[in-house]
Amino acid sequence: MSKKNDWITDLDKLAGLHKVADLNKFAGLHKVADLNKFSGLHKVADLNIAGLHKVADLNIAGLHKVADLNKFAGLHKVADLNKFAGLHKVADLNKFADPNTTYSSRLGDLNDLGTGLANEEAQRNRAAHSTKSDVAAEPENDAEPKIVPADEQQVSADLIREPDAATMLKPPLAAERLLSFLIAPDKLEERLGDFEEGFGFLIKHDGLGHARRWYWWQIIRAALRAGFDAALQVAKIWFGPA
Amino acid sequence: MPQDTLGPLEFQLLAVLLEHPREAYGITIMRRIEKRTDRTRSLAAIYAALDRLTNKGLVSSWWGEPTAERGGRRKRYYKIEASGAEAVRRTRLAMQPFGEMVPVGAGA
Numbered sequence A: 001m002s003k004k005n006d007w008i009t010d011l012d013k014l015a016g017l018h019k020v021a022d023l024n025k026f027a028g029l030h031k032v033a034d035l036n037k038f039s040g041l042h043k044v045a046d047l048n049i050a051g052l053h054k055v056a057d058l059n060i061a062g063l064h065k066v067a068d069l070n071k072f073a074g075l076h077k078v079a080d081l082n083k084f085a086g087l088h089k090v091a092d093l094n095k096f097a098d099p100n101t102t103y104s105s106r107l108g109d110l111n112d113l114g115t116g117l118a119n120e121e122a123q124r125n126r127a128a129h130s131t132k133s134d135v136a137a138e139p140e141n142d143a144e145p146k147i148v149p150a151d152e153q154q155v156s157a158d159l160i161r162e163p164d165a166a167t168m169l170k171p172p173l174a175a176e177r178l179l180s181f182l183i184a185p186d187k188l189e190e191r192l193g194d195f196e197e198g199f200g201f202l203i204k205h206d207g208l209g210h211a212r213r214w215y216w217w218q219i220i221r222a223a224l225r226a227g228f229d230a231a232l233q234v235a236k237i238w239f240g241p242a
Numbered sequence B: 001m002p003q004d005t006l007g008p009l010e011f012q013l014l015a016v017l018l019e020h021p022r023e024a025y026g027i028t029i030m031r032r033i034e035k036r037t038d039r040t041r042s043l044a045a046i047y048a049a050l051d052r053l054t055n056k057g058l059v060s061s062w063w064g065e066p067t068a069e070r071g072g073r074r075k076r077y078y079k080i081e082a083s084g085a086e087a088v089r090r091t092r093l094a095m096q097p098f099g100e101m102v103p104v105g106a107g108a
Helices: A003-013 A020-027 A032-039 A044-049 A055-060 A066-073 A078-085 A090-097 A104-115 A117-132 A173-182 A185-206 A208-239 B008-019 B026-037 B043-055 B082-101
Strands: B059-067 B073-080
Touching: A173 A185, A173 A208, A185 A208, A185 B026, A185 B043, A185 B059, A185 B073, A208 B043, B008 B026, B008 B043, B008 B073, B008 B082, B026 B043, B026 B073, B043 B059, B073 B082
Parallel strands: none
Antiparallel strands: B059 B073
16 A cells, blocks of 8 residues: 555544644645645545544645635625626616615526526626626616616606606707807806706706706707807907997 | 995895895896896896906805706806995885885876
8 A cells, every 4th residue: 555545544533633733743734735636635524534624724735815716616695796797886786776776686697606507698698787786786677767866866756757768868968969069168167067067956956857848948048149259259350348 | 345226136136136145047047037036037147247256256156066957067156255245235225215105096
C-alpha cells in the first residue's frame, strides 16, 4: 500500500475528529490545497466527510471568500441573488420588496432564482429588465396595472389615468428646446425652471391638457416678444435712438 | 434716479415685490398679478418687465436653491430696491388725481 493510501486509512480511523485543528495536528496539513493533494477531496461534500462542517473551518482551510464557498457548495445566498439579478444595492432590493407596488411579486421570483435553474435564462431577462428601468417594471401578468414612480404618485389619480401619463408629466421636449433658443443663456436656468414649475402647478390644478396648452402658449408669447425685441433693435439701428 | 413713472405692469410687479419681499420669483410674481388683476399674463411679459426694472436699478435679484419641481433648476428671487419703492409711490401719486376724476361705476 502506498503512503497516500496509508494516510486515508488513518483518516478513516480518525472519523470522530471534527475539527481542523485535530486534522492538522494529525496530518500536519495547513491548507486545503494540501488536503486535496493528499486525499483527492475536491468538494465541500467531501470536506464535510472529513469533518469540516463550519464556515469557520472552511476559512481556516483557506477558503476566505463567499464566492469560493458558493463555488464549492452551490450556496444560494442574497449575494448570489444580487449577482444573478444585477441588483447591487439594498435600495433595489427594497424596491423589489415594496408591498405597495407589484414589485412584491418579484420577490417570489428572486426566491425562485436560488432553486429554479430550469427558468434561469427567463428570469435573468426579467431581472435585467427590472434593473434597467427605474420607472416601471414589466408586469408579469398583462392585467396588472402599470407602476407609477413614487414622486409621480403624488399627482392626483385623475391625472394619471392615461397609461403613459408618467412620461407626459414633463413639459413637451420640443417646446422646451424651442424655448432654449428664445432665452439668453444666462437667464435660461431661471426661466426654464419657472416654466416647468408653472407646468407642474397647472397639471395639479387644471390637468395635463391645460398645462400643455399653457406651456405652448407661453412659448408663442415668448417668441412674439423675442421677435418684437429684435425688430425694435433693428429699428433703433436703422432710425437711430429716440 | 429715474423720474419717469411706471407702466401698469411694472407698477403691479413692484407692488407684488413690496408685498412679498423675500419670496418673489418669476412664476409666483405672475400668479399673484393674475390673481389680483383677474387677467392672464405671459411669463415673457413678466420677464421683460423684470429686465427693464433691473436695468433701471429698481429691482435686484439673487439665486435661490434648485428644487425638484423645477427640474433641478435654481430660482432667481427678486427684491425691490429703495428706488423702486420710491417709483411706486411717485406713480401712485401721479395717478391719484385721475383716479378721483373717474366716478365709481363709470362705464357700467
